[in-house]
Amino acid sequence: xxxxxxxxxxxxxxxxxxxxxxxxxxxxxxxxxxxxxxxxxxxxxxxxxxxxxxxxxxxxxxxxxxxxxxxxxxxxxxxxxxxxxxxxxxxxxxxxxxxxxxxxxxxxxxxxxxxxxxxxxxxxxxxxxxxxxxxxxxxxxxxxxxxxxxxxxxxxxxxxxxxxxxxxxxxxxxxxxxxxxxxxxxxxxxxxxxxxxxxxxxxxxxxxxxxxxxxxxxxxxxxxxxxxxxxxxxxxxxxxxxxxxxxxxxxxxxxxxxxxxxxxxxxxxxxxxxxxxxxxxxxxxxxxxxxxxxxxxxxxxxxxxxxxxxxxxxxxxxxxxxxxxxxxxxxxxxxxxxxxxxxxxxxxxxxxxxxxxxxxxxxxxxxxxxx
Amino acid sequence: xxxxxxxxxxxxxxxxxxxxxxxxxxxxxxxxxxxxxxxxxxxxxxxxxxxxxxxxxxxxxxxxxxxxxxxxxxxxxxxxxxxxxxxxxxxxxxxxxxxxxxxxxxxxxxxxxxxxxxxxxxxxxxxxxxxxxxxxxxxxxxxxxxxxxxxxxxxxxxxxxxxxxxxxxxxxxxxxxxxxxxxxxxxxxxxxxxx
Amino acid sequence: xxxxxxxxxxxxxxxxxxxxxxxxxxxxxxxxxxxxxxxxxxxxxxxxxxxxxxxxxxxxxxxxxxxxxxxxxxxxxxxxxxxxxxxxxxxxxxxxxxxxxxxxxxxxxxxxxxxxxxxxxxxxxxxxxxxxxxxxxxxxxxxxxxxxxxxxxxxxxxxxxxxxxxxxxxxxxxxxxxxxxxxxxxxxxxxxxxxxxxxxxxxxxxxxxxxxxxxxxxxxxxxxxxxxxxxxxxxxxxxxxxxxxxxxxxxxxxxxxxxxxxxxxxxxxxxxxxxxxxxxxxxxxxxxxxxxxxxxxxxxxxxxxxxxxxxxxxxxxxxxxxxxxxxxxxxxxxxxxxxxxxxxxxxxxxxxxxxxx
Numbered sequence: 001x002x003x004x005x006x007x008x009x010x011x012x013x014x015x016x017x018x019x020x021x022x023x024x025x026x027x028x029x030x031x032x033x034x035x036x037x038x039x040x041x042x043x044x045x046x047x048x049x050x051x052x053x054x055x056x057x058x059x060x061x062x063x064x065x066x067x068x069x070x071x072x073x074x075x076x077x078x079x080x081x082x083x084x085x086x087x088x089x090x091x092x093x094x095x096x097x098x099x100x101x102x103x104x105x106x107x108x109x110x111x112x113x114x115x116x117x118x119x120x121x122x123x124x125x126x127x128x129x130x131x132x133x134x135x136x137x138x139x140x141x142x143x144x145x146x147x148x149x150x151x152x153x154x155x156x157x158x159x160x161x162x163x164x165x166x167x168x169x170x171x172x173x174x175x176x177x178x179x180x181x182x183x184x185x186x187x188x189x190x191x192x193x194x195x196x197x198x199x200x201x202x203x204x205x206x207x208x209x210x211x212x213x214x215x216x217x218x219x220x221x222x223x224x225x226x227x228x229x230x231x232x233x234x235x236x237x238x239x240x241x242x243x244x245x246x247x248x249x250x251x252x253x254x255x256x257x258x259x260x261x262x263x264x265x266x267x268x269x270x271x272x273x274x275x276x277x278x279x280x281x282x283x284x285x286x287x288x289x290x291x292x293x294x295x296x297x298x299x300x301x302x303x304x305x306x307x308x309x310x311x312x313x314x315x316x317x318x319x320x321x322x323x324x325x326x327x328x329x330x331x332x333x334x335x336x337x338x339x340x341x342x343x344x345x346x347x348x349x350x351x352x353x354x355x356x357x358x359x360x361x362x363x364x365x366x367x368x369x370x371x
Numbered sequence: 372x373x374x375x376x377x378x379x380x381x382x383x384x385x386x387x388x389x390x391x392x393x394x395x396x397x398x399x400x401x402x403x404x405x406x407x408x409x410x411x412x413x414x415x416x417x418x419x420x421x422x423x424x425x426x427x428x429x430x431x432x433x434x435x436x437x438x439x440x441x442x443x444x445x446x447x448x449x450x451x452x453x454x455x456x457x458x459x460x461x462x463x464x465x466x467x468x469x470x471x472x473x474x475x476x477x478x479x480x481x482x483x484x485x486x487x488x489x490x491x492x493x494x495x496x497x498x499x500x501x502x503x504x505x506x507x508x509x510x511x512x513x514x515x516x517x518x519x520x521x522x523x524x525x526x527x528x529x530x531x532x533x534x535x536x537x538x539x540x541x542x543x544x545x546x547x548x549x550x551x552x553x554x555x556x557x558x559x560x561x562x563x564x565x566x
Numbered sequence: 567x568x569x570x571x572x573x574x575x576x577x578x579x580x581x582x583x584x585x586x587x588x589x590x591x592x593x594x595x596x597x598x599x600x601x602x603x604x605x606x607x608x609x610x611x612x613x614x615x616x617x618x619x620x621x622x623x624x625x626x627x628x629x630x631x632x633x634x635x636x637x638x639x640x641x642x643x644x645x646x647x648x649x650x651x652x653x654x655x656x657x658x659x660x661x662x663x664x665x666x667x668x669x670x671x672x673x674x675x676x677x678x679x680x681x682x683x684x685x686x687x688x689x690x691x692x693x694x695x696x697x698x699x700x701x702x703x704x705x706x707x708x709x710x711x712x713x714x715x716x717x718x719x720x721x722x723x724x725x726x727x728x729x730x731x732x733x734x735x736x737x738x739x740x741x742x743x744x745x746x747x748x749x750x751x752x753x754x755x756x757x758x759x760x761x762x763x764x765x766x767x768x769x770x771x772x773x774x775x776x777x778x779x780x781x782x783x784x785x786x787x788x789x790x791x792x793x794x795x796x797x798x799x800x801x802x803x804x805x806x807x808x809x810x811x812x813x814x815x816x817x818x819x820x821x822x823x824x825x826x827x828x829x830x831x832x833x834x835x836x837x838x839x840x841x842x843x844x845x846x847x848x849x850x851x852x853x854x855x856x857x858x859x860x861x862x863x864x865x866x867x868x869x870x871x872x873x874x875x876x877x878x879x880x881x882x883x884x885x886x887x888x889x890x891x892x893x894x895x896x897x898x899x900x901x902x903x904x905x906x907x908x909x910x911x912x913x914x915x916x917x918x919x920x921x922x923x
Binding site for chain 1: 889
């Protein structure tokens with residue numbers, strides 16, 4: 001006689017060590033096997049879009065920081081680019097260089113958190129802290145420049161709040177030299193560890209077609225093997241001046257598009273960001289960073305959409321202006337939210353441990369998912 | 372197949388050893404953390420923490436309150452009456468307003484520094500004080516205004532009197548052809564930062 | 567022997583027996599657990615470029631005592647839905663399981679709980695006691711995470727007994743004894759008499775045995791590591807997946823019991839590895855007491871070497887924990903059944919052949 005079995009519904013989150021904040025996953029389990037995953041959102045909803053309507057354009061920037069709080073600079077850049085497009089502002093060359101340096105440093109910082117917490121989800125605690133040590137160094141550079149470590153309010157519409165600190169270029173060059181061997185160390189400690197490979201290779205394989213159908217962007221998309229990076233494909237700012245490669249998943253240890261590929265794309269991207277930073281630090285011109293700041297941000301009537309390649313994926317802002325000081329409508333296209341939609345697809349038929357690994361490899365930030 | 376099996380075994384052992392070598396090396400690297408309350412990091416000059424308002428320089432222009440995205444600054448001012456010496460700012464400008472209320476709610480403040488830039492006299496600035504936690508949220512409401520409540524009442528009264536006098540004069544001047552009821556004394560201008 | 571000495575002192579064998587049974591607990595396991603918890607925190611901290619506890623005492627040396635005091639004071643939280651008898655018994659049972667193993671571990675040549683001829687077999691037997699208590703804890707907690715952790719644990723512990731035992735059998739074929747005391751006595755003298763280096767005697771077989779003994783030591787270390795649920799085999803706890811696994815619902819002293827049992831277990835398996843392969847309590851260089859003619863010094867030296875070796879293996883366990891990620895449940899089984907057991911079998915076969923020749 002067969003035993004009567006029942007599917008178990010396991011409620012993972014909103015308080016759970018590995019759901020990266022307040023994501024709640026409803027898992028339907030058959031033993032260790034996951035039959036279905038339903039993510040529940042909204043625990044961190046802060047009405048960002050509605051809030052913006054009550055703010056003037058510059059006042060939105062501190063709120064924009066709080067979308068993807070691990071990559072606040074990148075969010076600011078996107079918002080600033082959107083507003084500049086709306087107002088037709090041409091920013092000085094030096095501002096563009098500083099922006100690129102900051103955003104690429106931010107990309108490294110964000111990826112370090114992504115890689116570190118991914119390792120933590122898999123069970124390796126130490127790489128997580130090694131990543132955070134390096135991230136702290138980047139945050140100190142930011143603090144030197146604008147005074148804040150996480151939520152900068154640095155990139156403004158038409159310029160920057162401060163010029164670079166006199167020591168910044170020297171310290172940034174030192175950081176680049178310091179950080180290069182640390183990527184290799186991370187690879188030896190975590191990326192090429194057999195247990196780590198076993199845990200991540202062939203797990204959560206995201207085929208290219210599915211990735212495109214789900215509108216996955218960022219490293220998760222490139223992990224599936226397509227060279228799609230807005231910095232190359234739709235260059236904004238001055239990215240067309242730099243020489244860098246777009247890493248893609250190659251299926252080194254398993255199928256293309258598995259967790260390991262998504263993970264390793266981020267590792268290589270950090271190296272490429274270092275290349276961009278090095279070039280930018282060499283070429284940075286002198287100039288005034290506040291010259292193009294508008295006295296009063298009052299864009300003309302109209303709508304605008306601009307997008308950039310954030311560490312998590314493609315972030316876009318759609319702004320409707322009615323010609324007043326406040327935006328009439330701000331709509332965000334958040335990469336984390338879009339990337340999260342594929343979770344249910346990826347997790348069908350895997351183990352509980354794999355759910356954690358897959359969630360870690362798509363690298364979401366709840367601040368951006370819930371807004 | 373067999374080769375793969377032994378390769379797996381070997382790579383398993385080898386990568387573990389490589390990892391162990393790295394962590395062992397770190398066992399002897401100096402720690403990056405500090406013993407916080409005993410040792411403190413020196414903050415860079417641009418660090419953004421608690422706000423400070425130099426009331427000697429404040430002209431009560433309300434620009435900081437209007438710039439604040441979280442409306443944590445609350446300013447009330449009263450116009451000075453002639454003969455009332457409000458004082459001068461450090462760059463020699465004459466002040467015309469009594470700042471009767473200058474509250475900053477640090478429970479709300481997000482340290483975005485947007486209030487610092489528009490200030491015409493550079494009297495509101497970010498300091499490097501970051502240890503100001505409180506057990507009661509109300510204690511985080513800082514009052515920077517230098518006037519005592521009695522003084523505030525006095526200033527309000529004298530301004531109201533002035534307004535009343537002015538209104539009476541106006542009324543008197545206007546009343547000659549046709550009498551009009553004197554307008555009620557204008558309330559001190561209340562400004563809030565809610566946009 | 568301490569038991570004889572105590573019974574002649576007190577005159578009552580039962581009381582002497584009880585005192586003798588409590589001695590390792592109070593003299594060794596509790597202090598060791600305190601030190602080991604601190605050691606774990608310090609090792610992990612320094613591996614991660616941190617400092618670890620620094621406030622209580624010089625470099626935080628009394629941190630664990632403070633923690634234990636805190637755990638004593640804590641409310642014993644128990645949800646209404648738990649299976650109360652099982653829930654209460656489980657932590658005690660875990661501790662009994664790990665404590666019972668100490669009965670047959672020789673601390674010195676003079677101090678061993680009981681001189682069992684089947685010492686190693688007994689230890690392997692009682693260590694599976696842990697499964698029962700973990701299953702009890704997981705089932706009675708009435709928590710899905712606990713249940714999943716317990717189910718994982720049961721499969722894991724039962725599987726990993728096998729490679730351990732196969733390696734032990736290998737050793738039995740070489741030495742012909744199952745008593746840990748005899749085994750330790752055999753490895754006396756210098757470190758080249760240790761089993762990892764082929765055991766006592768000087769002949770060709772010894773040198774031929776060395777590689778297989780090393781393989782055996784590695785296998786027994788890995789599988790005992792899995793038996794005490796340490797990373798990379800901590801799937802029953804799996805803090806990033808199952809919150810805290812089978813002891814999610816425990817708090818206060820009951821949680822401390824699990825904790826204590828874990829550290830006691832860690833030392834027990836380290837002691838087994840060192841007794842099997844690394845000479846147990848034997849000094850690697852001969853004894854100072856023998857050299858000076860002070861015979862009472864020898865047991866203390868033995869205790870020192872025993873503790874040192876135990877701590878060394880505990881350190882390696884911690885080292886591994888703070889280096890490696892965690893395996894998945896199925897990979898855990900793969901490692902055991904597809905890698906450790908075949909290797910242990912091959913090892914047994916070759917060693918058997920070598921011994922026969």
